[in-house]
Amino acid sequence: MGILRGKLLPPVLAILFSALLCGIALVVSGANPLRAFGVMFAQVGEGTTAVDIINSTGTYYIAALAVAIGFQMNLFNIGVEGQYRVAAVVAAVVGGSIALPPGLHALVIILTAAVAGALWAAIPAILKVTRGVNEVISTIMMNGLALGLAAYLIGADVFGELRGNNIRTPEIPETGWVPGIPFGSSGTVFGLVFLAALLGIGYWVMMNRTRFGFELRASGESSTAAAAGGVNAKKMVLIAMLLSGGIAGLVSMPEILGRDHTYNLNFPAGIGFSGIAIALLGRNHPGGIAFGALLWAFLDKSGLALDNVGVPREIVTIMQxxxxxxxxxxxxxxxxxxxxxxxxxVGRQLGTVDAA
Amino acid sequence: MSTTTPAVVLSGITKRFPGVVANSDVHLSVQVGEVHALCGENGAGKSTLMKILYGMQQPDEGTIEVAGEQVRFRTPADAIKAGIGMVHQHFMLADNLTVQENVVLGAESLHGIGGKARKRILELADATGLTVDPGVLVERLGVADRQRVEILKVLYRGAKVIILDEPTAVLVPQEVDELFATLRGMQQQGFTFLFISHKLDEVRSIADSVTIIRRGTTVGTADPKAVSSRQLAEMMVGSELPSPETRESTVTDRVVLQVENLGLVAAEGTRPVLDDIDLVVRAGEIVGIAGVEGNGQTELVETIMGMRKAHHGRVLLGDRDLTRLGTLSRREAGIGYIPEDRHRQGLLLTQPLWANRILGHQTRRPVSKGQWLDLAGAKKDTERIVEDFDVRTPGIDVAAVALSGGNQQKLVVGRELSGDPVLLIASHPTRGVDVGAQALIWDEIRNARARGLAVLLISADLDELIGLSDTIRVMLRGRLVADADPATVTPEDLGSAMTGATSAEHATGASPASESEGE
Incomplete structure (x- = not known):
């Protein structure tokens, strides 16, 4: 019960408090907060919102897991943003240019994305291990590089092609698609949302049941104790960063293999940064992160409805x-x-408090 | 002196800390112009009491009077205003600033930061004999000079009552003498000192009166000139003095740890931290390393453990060359390691006890199977340690931080003796633990020795070192400079060998002990 209190109480308090804060902001801006929140909840039942929320949750969840792996050992991978972008371009280009049987094709694309993300993360990891470069700074800078690299790679004279006023990578053939679960007019849930769930389970098992997870947590809790306990700090930084980057590489896979089948200019930005917030909110716990991702997706998608009642939807950003x-x-x-x-x-059970 | 108002009076101070020994009903009265020693074992509550007096913590009950007036300090700033200053055991100086900048830092409003401040510092230095060049960078100063800067800092802020927290722990005897001479001079000028220490000889030589604190409460005040060190010690620990004595020798001729020509250089072009160390520990033997802290003991241990990379030399365990291996492989090869700082190096404080059992053993049974942890095994074995080592805890799921220091250390010792190590490296194994835990840890180390374990013991507690060790090596400035035979050496002899005043062979008449012993 105490554990439940310690784990559940803070986010509940935080959400109530921030709802209150937003309520005040709404009142100040002249809107009715109850109406605004009501509209947001009602929106879930409208059109494709519910499915959109689930799809978005999956994407956010993967991003937040990637961040959380680093957080476990106080490694701040701010570069998830860049890692998933580079991975998306590379995977889309590779996927669009090879021919393989169904299933295998998708698998190769997914693995390519993971490897590309990991390699992109390897640069700051190696810099940190060999030269002591702070990963916060290097990963932020790598984000800038990732934008430029992606823009270059999809250029019409490199790997991309011009379609209308959009530039995109060649479309991935149908053998590389991952089918979703259609809900008719309510939309289609991406098949790779289940990949997100699998990753969550794998993450939990790794953190709680494996030697690597233990060493990761030990490094995060006390680098000195970890060193005395035989944990190789450099190796941990390297592996954690590669894993984080690898998972970050998968962030855009549900969308690319489930709907877009290409990387184009409308590629979503900012998921990596949302992932940081969600990992914080979920306390690096797979369940907590799932909840955080769901909340984030809900705010994002339902927030769209606020415009209909004349409330600026930026209020959602304030709330986040x-x-x-x-x-x-x-x-x-x-x-x-x-x-x-x-x-x-402890004191009471051992009688040292009152005896002293 | 006794007719005037006391400088500081603490009465009925009680401070409850959950789960650990706190202060209860402490009474302390310090006269103006005296050096008043506060003596007690590690963990007896001296530091807590001083933190209360310095405003870092608030007492739950009791009153503080300064110069006859009752005061209530909410922050150290309040205490400084009342003329109380504290020199911490661990210096709080910024290396990259000059002496003057360090002194003025945070007290800029007193005399500015320029010429006036410099003048004031020089005045204070002249008056007290704490001569340091205000323009020099602190990183260039030695330990004794840094301490002077710390004292200047509190004087600059107008302190008349100065708390010195274990000021001699980091000094060699000559420096201690200098410090004491300075203190006496300042005493003449009306400064009052509260001198925290557990070194009874020093207390007897500097203090005008001594208050003993035991298990969080003051047990009495004595005239240090009138009582013996033995009497003081007995007041500190209660009636029985646990003896660390090791009885019959169990030393064999089987070499377990062999360190050859080990060298470590901290930075290019500086004096080596470890200089050609040769060391042998045999099965069933406890080799003690004596030395003033900061002479390379920490580095020696961490180099043997593979946490630092040796510059040259070899480390062998049995026939196996460990020199190129990492810490984990060395642990797997059979080294148990009790680190000197259990909070920083020994424990994952927020993790449950059973998770702490895994640390350092994460590749070995019973707590893991290959890459997988064995939680059931870890919990079961933690239960065993709790049982066998008398770790006082309501269960194995509580966080390590909730236990008292002694119980934490018993857990660490239990863990490090798990998995049949052939060598135990014990760095200050009983530092900051209560007498009960100390006795238990000594027993466990002795029992393990009787079973054929080789032990490398590093300790600042000379009685512990002499009592437990079969052989003592003295370390000074990164070198093993002398050997001593614990059967004949006295703490005084050892102390002078540790500072290089005499060589131990000379002082004790003991021949190079490590060679002759063990046959």
């Missing part, structure tokens, strides 16, 4: 920011409270 800030505070408050409670309990 407020949630992250308040959840960080709430976790810290609850953590200290729990620790004190546990120490009290």
């Amino acid at each position: 920011g407020a949630i992250v800030l308040s959840v960080v505070v709430a976790y810290e408050v609850v953590r200290r409270f729990e620790l004190a409670a546990q120490q009290r309990q």
